[in-house]
Amino acid sequence: MNAVAARVGGIGWTHPRTIGIVGIVLGALAFWLALPPLASRTAALPVAIGILAVAAGIWTFSRDERRVGGGAIAAGLLGIAFGVLATRSSSTHLDQVVVWSALGAATLRYATPLIYAAIGGLFCERSGVINVALEGMLLTGAFFGIWGAIWAQSWAGGAAWLVGVGSAALAGMVLATVHAIWAIHLKVDQIISGFALNFLALGITGYLFIDKYGDTGTPGDVPGIPDVHIHFLQNWYFVGPIIGQLNLMIWLSFVLLVGTYILVFRTPFGLRLRAVGEHPRAADTVGISVYKVRYVAVIASGAIAAMGGAYLSIGFVHSFNEGMTNGTGFIGLAALVFGKWRPFPTWGATLLFGFSSALADRLPNAYGNQWGTLFQALPYLLTLVAVAGVIGRSIGPAAAGRPYEKQ
């Protein structure tokens, strides 16, 4: 806490960083003003505020705060573009699409599988093992989650979803164990084994799905993960509709997030994990078992990502289909890269990507299918920009992708 206070205290109000952040906020404001409930009908307002944001960004950028400055310039330009677009469109259409409380709730729903995938990836990659198999782990979790829940329906009753989540986590761990053995002991290229696992997960879940539920699909009365009703919250303005009734797994993801932050950055295990990912030889020299830490991290990543998959099948859509994740795992990976392998920025990235999915979901209500479809590309585009280093480069753990050779 002291560190935070010192950092905040050390930054004056004219510090470039502060101005840059103000610029980013202004950029968002430019867009927001053009949307309901205010819904400014003149394009001049978003343009003016957006230009202010760009100016603040340039000022910051020229004072060597490139990340924040670049962010403010981008936010300002996007604010102008989207703001002007919004003022051009009819207000009934805007009202149909932009229902903030519904968007907020949908954002959380879409972001949840991403955050599980990204946190899973965070453990794995922080330990120095690249994980492109997140997609497969999610898919495995989705299938075995619903399979476990259906299997337990007759004897576990209301707690069948627990069996579902448990079997999802187990299946994810099995898949991750293969990745761990291949990456750590057999020293196979981690990207190759990751992609192999994606194929395997797709094939195995598809095969079992057709074999078990092929003709009719998964049954309609699958026991789902319960929602958490907070009754006193539900009537509150704006907040109520968003968090008054959320799925248990969403709340659990918040716990997971904070827990991950504490575990990775505030405990000896976390220090070891990061050391193994940055400089395994140094870690080995001081007596940390590189292999052990990596095994734990990779297997944990499988369990966590698979729980996200279980949320997808028995918490969100209540069914399973072949290849139903359709890139969700890769968006999770993108969020991890975009958030620079840190828990809270990664969470922010999943919320941003979840928001874009939620918006893509609602756009067809007023503007036709095609714009919603195009919007789905946004997370990937943003991540590409992030790795390109335009807005502060994303650099992963130094030893990621390299097998460690004991001496």
Next chain:
Amino acid sequence: MTDELSAEEAIEPPPPPDGIPQPQQHFRSRFGGLKGAIAPLLTTILAFFMGGLVVLLTGKNPLRVYKAVWDGTGLNWFVHVGHHSARVPFGTAHMWFPWDTASIAAQNLQQTLLVTTPIILTGLAVAFAFRCGMFNIGGQGQYFAGTIFAVWLGSSFNGMAPWLHVLLCLAVGTVAGAVWAGIAGILKATVGAHEVISTIMLNWIAIWVGSYLFGQGGPLQNSAQKSIPISNDIFDGAKLPVFWGLKLLQGLSIGIFIALAMLIVYWIVINRTTLGFEVRAVGFNPEAARYGGVSVARNYFLAMAISGAFAGLAGAVDITGWEYRIGQNDIQLGGSSGIGFIGLAAALLGRNTTLGVGFASLLFGALINGTSGRQLDPSIFRPDLAGNLTTIIQGLVILFVGLNLGGVWVWLKRRRGA
């Protein structure tokens, strides 16, 4: 801190750069020639064996399933020399002309080769980047870039001279793939962005942009049927000639010769040109190449762009060769197990060599075609199950091919001999 690091690097060789599968490159030099085929063969046998176990576990006879798949591939056409018999009045006549071109097997083989064609090209795409030490995961996106432009140009310019039209489609598709991969190449060369992450992102951008273009209300969607998310058909002038089988029955186009020619081009460029030498030098050791006066950044970009050109050509050949149109559905499905990813499997199994990629592509092409709903007898095995079995086998092949099974085998033999 920097002093410690440099001291350490002075003692031990520098760590291998990201994304280079070192053991494989050593493998070829150590067990070159025919022995190099041992590991891929063992891998394939192992993968089919384990796939058979999956079939067995779900209560089917794997041998019968594999026999049915084999019959569907049309590869039995090669075995049918002198065995072809036909019904004539008053009995059966044995016809001894070899390799009957009108048989069922011939038709099946045409389909297998149609699928093999783009796999060869996307396989070469992965292989070329591999030789430069890069992992081009974006074959699928580059394939779609080629597809999109080939469909767009093919369904425009009605009445253009046919040979010019088809050449235009192929050329622009190739360039589109090169540009799409070139983005990843430039990012790698200038800011060092890891090509795996950037190509994954480019894949999904291509998938969603394609879904937008051909989806309902999209700019390239079918102009006659506004409710179907599919492109316009390309004009006849933009179609590659069919040289074997009937055009109506989706016969084999000359695209397969384009793919075979590209295999030769790949061999020549890699082994007989300065560009290929530089690319391989960078792939073996970028630091050493830099000391030797090779521009690493330039070769990263060039290798990626050429790699993308192969994949883009694959998309264009598919469109002009037999698909003639593309649906939003095809694009969405490509995200997880499309041709680009199968090319990845083919390149890995073929160890990035010319012959290896060719044969591995034929294997995967045959497997995909043999398990497709069109070829497989549903009374023996459900085609949708078989399609997933194909995916499992592909996964197993990729999983085991990196293991260097052949190396393990040779090592065991030597130990037993000693």
